[in-house]
Structure formats: structure tokens, C-alpha cells
Amino acid sequence: MNFTDPLRDLDGDKLREECGVFGLIGAMDAAAICALGLHALQHRGQEAVGITSFDGSEFFSHKGLGHVADNFASGETIAELPGMMAAGHVRYSTTGGSGFRNVQPLYADLATGGFAVAHNGNISNGGQLRADLVRKGAIFQSTSDTEVIIHLVATSRYPTLLDRFVDALRLVEGAYSLICMTPEGMIACRDPLGIRPLVMGKLGDATVFASETVALDVVGAEFVRAVEPGELLQIDFDGNVRSHHPFGTISPRPCIFEHVYFSRPDSILNKRSVYESRKQIGVQLAIEAMADADLVVPVPDSGVPAAIGFSQQSGIPFELGIIRSHYVGRTFIQPSEGARHSSVKRKHNANRLLVEGKRIVLIDDSIVRGTTSLKIVQMMRDAGAKEVHFRVASPPTGYGCYYGVDTPERSKLLAGRMDVDAMCEFIQADSLAFVSIDGLYRAVGHEQRNNACPQYCDACFTGDYPTRLTDLAARADHPAFDRPANKVA
Structure with missing residues (x-):
């Protein structure tokens, strides 16, 4: 979501989803509903939040650093956001930093009127586009x-806002789910590959959009359908919905890591229960990489569904051998290094009397840098575990993501510089295994990965990027270019 150097060193030992979006049109107290929807998406970004509303003549915004509840618990704050249309955004800052000026929705006064936009994703040629616009006099x-995107819309020569918007998006590479507000209504769209998620629902006469179905559930909206890859939806204040497909037909490649980790387990993604997908990943892990052990122990909370699946398939009892403190936020999403390391120490504790003397199968969703995995293995050994076998509910994460997920450069990824045996030695486990890429695809409903035309974006595992990475091309010696990117027409 932010532009400077996309390859700077990033702290943390989890892949980080950058943001979540929520918007609705046609509801009284739209801002209050928006705040509730964003609260359900808090897991997608905990550093900053913003809501913009429109009352038929004027746009209003409130933004702040921190959680939704920190900024929108007050009725007075909501009262400052009148109107029947609102859009909001929760974010985790990455390459652009955590400054207040980057908190979304972003707003501008265009020749066609006010324009507010909330964006989940990343524009992989944003640097080039930005440089071109600055040379032409744009001031960011x-x-x-x-x-x-705002500047491209503003400088387009097409007469209508819709045509200007489409013209702008034709210049953009990468991933985007967008919720935009104009004086005429709301626009929602996804990139042609559908990399980032976006769903549509109904709440009475109101039309609602969100990054995940769980946000619809929380506000009491009925799920209608997913916004299709490459689809652009216009909704006016009378509730009329017009669908456009300006980018033609391209085989979609939604992010497979939404199934592994990013989405809440109570969401539905591509007509599949995220929780069930994660259980099935555990089943595949047990089929592919059984361990002779006494207990299956999840790394909470993200490893729990896969550990249940592993236990059910293997017959090894599932137990909570690690207890998580729920008064500490998602460790990786804390912005400062000091806060992150402090949280790691306070977040997990071994259930000592349970694991002592036992052979343990630890289940986690991923290994990024490996530092957290090392600490968890050591925690089990300190608690008296006889053996610690580590199983991972995703393939090795060996490549960076440039589509809206904050990952370290490849040299900082454990799988980017070690094979599985070396990784096992690094985290000091008795054994280590990852689910295969085909096993992951089976868990989410496919027989195997179609290597000629993959059904998902899985570049973080395979290096098979579905779009050009124009900004990264300036550093073509970077390991991300070990494999050529597929071209998008």
C-alpha cells in the first residue's frame, strides 16, 4: 500500500496482511456500521484506521493511529461522520512508513467532485507511475x-469519472481491492486477477462491501457474492447496482495465503470455509509427513485448525500444549521492534505438566525468518518435551510478496537461503516438514496445482509471480527474479 523501497529490511516473523476495507451506501448511521465492520477486520491491520463519510453534499473524515476501538468508540466521533455512505480502512504500514499522512481512506477534490479511496493491495509499478506523475508536476x-490512483484519475482526459477511473486502472499493475466514494455514489472493484479479496452484501436497502465475509456477519448483512476479479461495481443512492468488466477475461489467481493465515477462520473465501480449508491442510500434512508422537500441539492461534486436522487424520491426540495470552496483540503486527520482541516473550507459555516427557508434533501456519519457531521449539524443550517435531501448514516461504503482503526480502526468509534439513537444524527440531504445494491445493479444493495456469497466486512459495514487477525490475539482480513472471495481457 505504500511506496518507497519495496525491499527494505522488515522486522517480524510472520507474513503481514497490510489492510482491510469496508464500505456501505444507503444506510442510516453508515459510519457507525462501518466502524463495526472494520472492528471485524482488525486482524488485517492494527496500526491505523480511518473512516470517510458523505452526507449528500460534503465529505467528512476521521483517522487515527491504533485500533478501531481506540478511535471510534465515542458516539461523538461517529456523530462527526454524517451521511448514508461511508468507507473505512484498517492498515499495517510497510514500505511507506507509519506516518499519519498515509492513513486511509485518502481523499482529494477532483474536477468531478470529491473522491475518497480505500485500497487493499499493492501497485507493483507504483514507483514508476509516481515518478512519471511527479515529472509532469504532480504533488503528492x-x-x-x-x-x-487518485492522480491518474485526476489527470485522465476522459470525460466521465467512470471512464477516468477505468483509464487509470489500465495503467496499474499489481493487486487492488478498492472502495471509492464520489458525489454520485460508491465504486467497488478488484484487480483482473482478483489477488486481494472483496465481497458484497446487503443490509436492508444498503449495499455493503468488505474484505471478508466475517465483517458482513458482524454488522448483520447478508452475503450476496464475491466481487469478481476485474469487476467494477457502481452503486447510486437509489440502490441501483451496475456491473462493468472493462478489463476482459483473465484466469483469476486469488492469494492462496488468505486460506492459510490472513482471513479469519470464520470467513468464507471462494465459496469455501476458511476454517475447513485449514483443517484440510492439517489432514494433508498428516498424510504427507506423519510423525511418531504422543501429542499434536498447535502454535496458537493460527495453527489450531491445521492441528485439529492433523490429529483427526493421524489419530494422535490434540492438546493445547501452548497457552496464548489474548491480552497481547498479534505479535508481528506491532509496529516497533521493541514492542514486537516484548510481545513475543509475553504471548506464549508452555503447558508444562502436559508436554513434559512427551513426543510433540508442533503445528504452525508458516515459517518466515524462523526466529519465532526456534523460540517455540526451545520452549517445548525447556518444559520437558522428549521430542519436538515441527510441521508447517504451508509450503516453504522462499519468495517475497509484492501484492499487498509485507514480507522480508528473500535473503531474510529462512526458506530463501536454506533447504529443509538446514531449516530443521536452525530451529533445533527433531524433524521438520511442510505441506507440499499440491497438498495445499488439495486442501482448498483442487486435485493439484495447474503449473501451466495456476489457480491461485502462490508466488511466495513458488516464485511464480502472476504480473510484471516493474518497480522491482530496477533491481533485476534481486533473487525474486530467479523465476520469470507470468505476463498479464
Whole structure:
């Protein structure tokens, strides 16, 4: 979501989803409903939140650093956001930094009127586009690549806002789910590959959009359908919905890591229960990499569904051998290094009397840098575990993501510089195994990965990027280019 150097060193030992979006049109108290929806998406970004509303004549915004509850618990704050249309955004900052100026939705006064945009994803040619716009005299107020979209819309020569918007998006590479507000209504769209998720629902007469179905559930909206890859939806204040497909037909490649980790387990993604997909990943792990052990122990909370599946398939009892403190936020999403390391120490504790003397199968969703995995293995040994076998509910994460997920450069990824045996030695486990890429695909409903035309974006595992990485091409010596990217027409 933000532009500077996409390869800077990033702290953390989990892949980080950058943001979540929520918007609705046609509801009284739209801002209050939006705040509730964003609260359900808090797991997608905990550093900053913003809501913009429109009352028929004027746009209003409130933004802040921290959680939704920190900024929108007050009725007075909600009262400052009148109107029957609102859009909001929760974010985790990455390459653009955590400055207040990057908090979304971003707003600008265009020739066609006010224009507010909330964006989940990343524009992989945002740097090039930004440089071109600056050379032509554009003045940027943020370091977010989302602002590039606003400038492209503003400078398009097409007569209508819709045509200007489409013209702008034709210049954009990468991933985006967008919720935009204009004086005429709301626009929602996904990139042609559908990399980032976006769903549509109904709440009475109101039309609602969200990154995940769980947000619809929480506000009491009925799920209608997913916004299709490459689809652009216009909704006016009378509730009329018009669908456009300006980018032609391209085989979609939604992010497979939404099934592994990003989405809440109570969401539905591509007509599949995320929880069930994660259980099935555990089943595949047990089929592919059984361990002779006494207990299956999840690394909470993200490893729990896969551990249940592993236990059910293997017959090894499932137990909570690690207890998580729920008064500590998702460790990786804390912005400062000091806060992150402090949280790691306070977040997990071994259930000592349970694991002592036992052979343990530890189940986690991924290994990124490996530092957390090392600490968890050591925690089990300190608690008296006889053996510790580590199983991972995703293939080795060996490549960076440039589509809206905050990952370290490849040299900082454990799988980017070690094979599985070396990784096992690094985390000091008795054995280590990952689910295969085909096993992951089976868990989410496919027989295997179609190597000629993959059904998902899985570049973090395979290096098979579905779009050009224009900004990264300036550093073509970077290991991300070990494999050529597929071209998108």
C-alpha cells in the first residue's frame, strides 16, 4: 500500500496482511456500521484506521493511529461522520512508513467532485507511475501508492469519472481491492486477477462491501457474492447496482495465503470455509509427513485448525500444549521492534505438566525468518518435551510478496537461503516438514496445482509471480527474479 523501497529490511516473523476495507451506501448511521465492520477486520491491520463519510453534499473524515476501538468508540466521533455512505480502512504500514499522512481512506477534490479511496493491495509499478506523475508536476501528499490512483484519475482526459477511473486502472499493475466514494455514489472493484479479496452484501436497502465475509456477519448483512476479479461495481443512492468488466477475461489467481493465515477462520473465501480449508491442510500434512508422537500441539492461534486436522487424520491426540495470552496483540503486527520482541516473550507459555516427557508434533501456519519457531521449539524443550517435531501448514516461504503482503526480502526468509534439513537444524527440531504445494491445493479444493495456469497466486512459495514487477525490475539482480513472471495481457 505504500511506496518507497519495496525491499527494505522488515522486522517480524510472520507474513503481514497490510489492510482491510469496508464500505456501505444507503444506510442510516453508515459510519457507525462501518466502524463495526472494520472492528471485524482488525486482524488485517492494527496500526491505523480511518473512516470517510458523505452526507449528500460534503465529505467528512476521521483517522487515527491504533485500533478501531481506540478511535471510534465515542458516539461523538461517529456523530462527526454524517451521511448514508461511508468507507473505512484498517492498515499495517510497510514500505511507506507509519506516518499519519498515509492513513486511509485518502481523499482529494477532483474536477468531478470529491473522491475518497480505500485500497487493499499493492501497485507493483507504483514507483514508476509516481515518478512519471511527479515529472509532469504532480504533488503528492503521502508516500502511499494508493495516491497514484487518485492522480491518474485526476489527470485522465476522459470525460466521465467512470471512464477516468477505468483509464487509470489500465495503467496499474499489481493487486487492488478498492472502495471509492464520489458525489454520485460508491465504486467497488478488484484487480483482473482478483489477488486481494472483496465481497458484497446487503443490509436492508444498503449495499455493503468488505474484505471478508466475517465483517458482513458482524454488522448483520447478508452475503450476496464475491466481487469478481476485474469487476467494477457502481452503486447510486437509489440502490441501483451496475456491473462493468472493462478489463476482459483473465484466469483469476486469488492469494492462496488468505486460506492459510490472513482471513479469519470464520470467513468464507471462494465459496469455501476458511476454517475447513485449514483443517484440510492439517489432514494433508498428516498424510504427507506423519510423525511418531504422543501429542499434536498447535502454535496458537493460527495453527489450531491445521492441528485439529492433523490429529483427526493421524489419530494422535490434540492438546493445547501452548497457552496464548489474548491480552497481547498479534505479535508481528506491532509496529516497533521493541514492542514486537516484548510481545513475543509475553504471548506464549508452555503447558508444562502436559508436554513434559512427551513426543510433540508442533503445528504452525508458516515459517518466515524462523526466529519465532526456534523460540517455540526451545520452549517445548525447556518444559520437558522428549521430542519436538515441527510441521508447517504451508509450503516453504522462499519468495517475497509484492501484492499487498509485507514480507522480508528473500535473503531474510529462512526458506530463501536454506533447504529443509538446514531449516530443521536452525530451529533445533527433531524433524521438520511442510505441506507440499499440491497438498495445499488439495486442501482448498483442487486435485493439484495447474503449473501451466495456476489457480491461485502462490508466488511466495513458488516464485511464480502472476504480473510484471516493474518497480522491482530496477533491481533485476534481486533473487525474486530467479523465476520469470507470468505476463498479464
